Amino acid sequence: MKQEINKPFIYGVSVSGKNFTDRVKETQRLKTNFENGLNVILISPRRMGKTSLVKKVQQEVDNRLVHTVYIDIYNCRSEYDFYNKFAAELIRQTATKMEMAMENVKRFLSRITTKISFSPDPMADYSISLGITPKDCNPEQILALPELLAEHIGKHIVVCIDEFQQVGEWPDSLNVQKRMRGVWQHHQHASYCLFGSRKHMMTNLFQNKRMPFYQFGEPNFLQPIPxxxxxxxxxxxxxxxxxxxxxxxxxxxxxxxxxxxxxxxxxxxxxxxxxxxxxxxxxxxxxxxxxxxxxxxxxxxQTASLTTYQMNFLRAIIAGQHNQFSSQEIMETYQLGSKSNVARMQKTLIEKDLIELRKEGLFISDPVLQLWLQRQ
Ligand SMILES: Nc1ncnc2c1ncn2[C@@H]1O[C@H](COP(=O)(O)OP(=O)(O)OP(=O)(O)O)[C@@H](O)[C@H]1O
Ligand SMILES: [Mg+2]
CATH class of the missing domain: 1.10.8 (Helicase, Ruva Protein; domain 3)
Incomplete structure (x- = not known):
């Protein structure tokens, strides 16, 4: 792990070892779920510690019976970006040697991909590029890979997919989600830990009855460290x-x-x-x-593209207003425009993750942004 050795406080990258504090209960819970093959959904605001937690559990859990695979899909812009990354990481992380990875590509993917290449990688021993395109494959074969590999290595596999909210941004996203769930829900020897930030997107993917991943796994909202x-x-x-x-x-x-x-x-x-x-x-x-x-x-x-009305909406929240934005008085005091304008702004600002809906109403998502706006 590339961390500055002399810096006593670390932020912005995932942390481990002595830079990781607390989270005893969360670690235990997640570990138990991994070991028992339960699917888990992990949601939190940005930079709360999801990646650090999953990596910690990954280290603690790897044993004779359970093997974890960690895949970060932040850079995947489409379904096929994902299939390439997914298959390559699964193959690489379940093989102890490059020869074994090559064999497994032949065994499980020879009919799917035609442009395989192995190359040295500064971050790992090597990296695999598969060149999977819609022409070569049917997606179900790729999505089935965890189960096949699990049987092959004789261990349960936990597939941890970081930045999972990206899935919601892809073209034809809904059908992709249906495909994923359709295959994964039948897996006996593989389970899934799907996690990410952008609360709005993640809750829509997992807590909306109409969405394919509804009730796919145990939902966990990672709380702040006390x-x-x-x-x-x-x-x-x-x-x-x-x-x-x-x-x-x-x-x-x-x-x-x-x-x-x-x-x-x-x-x-x-x-x-x-x-x-x-x-x-x-x-x-x-x-x-x-x-x-x-x-x-x-x-x-983050604020440059906001309209005057939207900035006024944020100002109202900062002034302590959390509800009743479409009441006449509030709309006039803070100059929010019409009722329909208020509804539209609320939706946009939530989608931009600038504000979030909590039990008590609407709040600025980022505590430092709140402070910054107060000082403006
Ligand atoms: N258990 C912990 N102990 C101490 N600091 C932590 C812990 N977890 C997270 N942090 C702090 O939060 C930062 C971000 O952690 P991490 O990258 O794991 O969060 P994340 O939720 O995955 O973020 P992102 O939303 O950007 O993916 C770390 O660099 C560290 O400063
Ligand atoms: Mg993260």
Whole structure:
């Protein structure tokens, strides 16, 4: 894993080992599901720790009877992108040697693909490219691969697919989903862990009765790591670096970013950089300023295309409004236009993941974006 060895706080990439805190219950639960062949759906806002958690469980679970395969489909732009990645990763990750992978390609894919190539890869021993096109294959044969490989290696296979929300963006997505579910639901020796962010997209894929993946697996909403677990984690890292941070400052760090994992580590790192000996208000405030500055390019990009009405909608939420946006009073106070305009904006902003619907109403999804908008 490529991580900067000297950096005490890590953010933006998946974490492991001593950079991974807590999640004891979640790890155990997921591990049990993997070992018992249950399908799992894992959903959370961005940067909460899904990839880190699944990779941790993957390490703990690999044993004589269960083998996990991890596939990140972020870069798959279509059904066939996916089939190529899916088949190649399954073959590669179930083979101990390149020779074995070559054999398995012959055994299971010889009728499907005509342009196989193996090449050295800096991230792994080698990579496989299959060149599968709609002409060569029927998709069901590719989707059946986990079951066939499981029988072949004599182990149960757990297929972990990261960034699964991408599926919802593909052309003809609904039919692809039907195909996937149609094949996978019959598998006896393979199970699936499908996970991703973009809550809106993921919940639509899995919680909508009309969608093929409805009730495909156990739904898990990954919760934030609680403050009481961040306290020892962060205090310990400060101590290791000859610095001190009082408990209530760690609590403030967690509160400001609503315990969103990546931001907690980023803000803690900012504060540490400003600290000579002991954290005071001054270092914390400076750390927050730095965080806002670091986030500004992204937030500018995210808000640049919004209309004045949409910005007004966000302002209303920031002002503490979470419901009743189409009441006359709210529409006038915040200049939201007409009722139909409000309904349309709400839909668009949710689809853009800028706002989300919680039990208490509509909220800004990203805690730092909220802070940034408040300061504007
Ligand atoms: N268990 C953990 N302990 C400490 N920090 C964590 C943990 N899980 C996540 N983080 C922090 O959150 C960051 C993002 O983690 P990760 O990439 O696993 O999240 P993700 O939910 O997969 O994100 P994305 O939505 O971008 O795919 C890490 O770099 C780290 O700073
Ligand atoms: Mg991830």
């Amino acid at each position: 403050t009481e677990d961040w306290i020892p984690f962060i205090q310990h890292i400060f101590e290791e670096n000859g610095l001190t941070i009082a408990e209530h400052f760690v609590t403030r760090i967690c509160d400001i970013v609503q315990n969103q994992s990546s931001y907690v580590q980023q803000l803690a790192w900012n504060v540490m950089l400003n600290t000579k000996q002991e954290v005071t208000n001054k270092e914390l405030e400076q750390g927050i300023e730095d965080l806002l500055m670091q986030s500004t390019p992204l937030f500018m990009e």
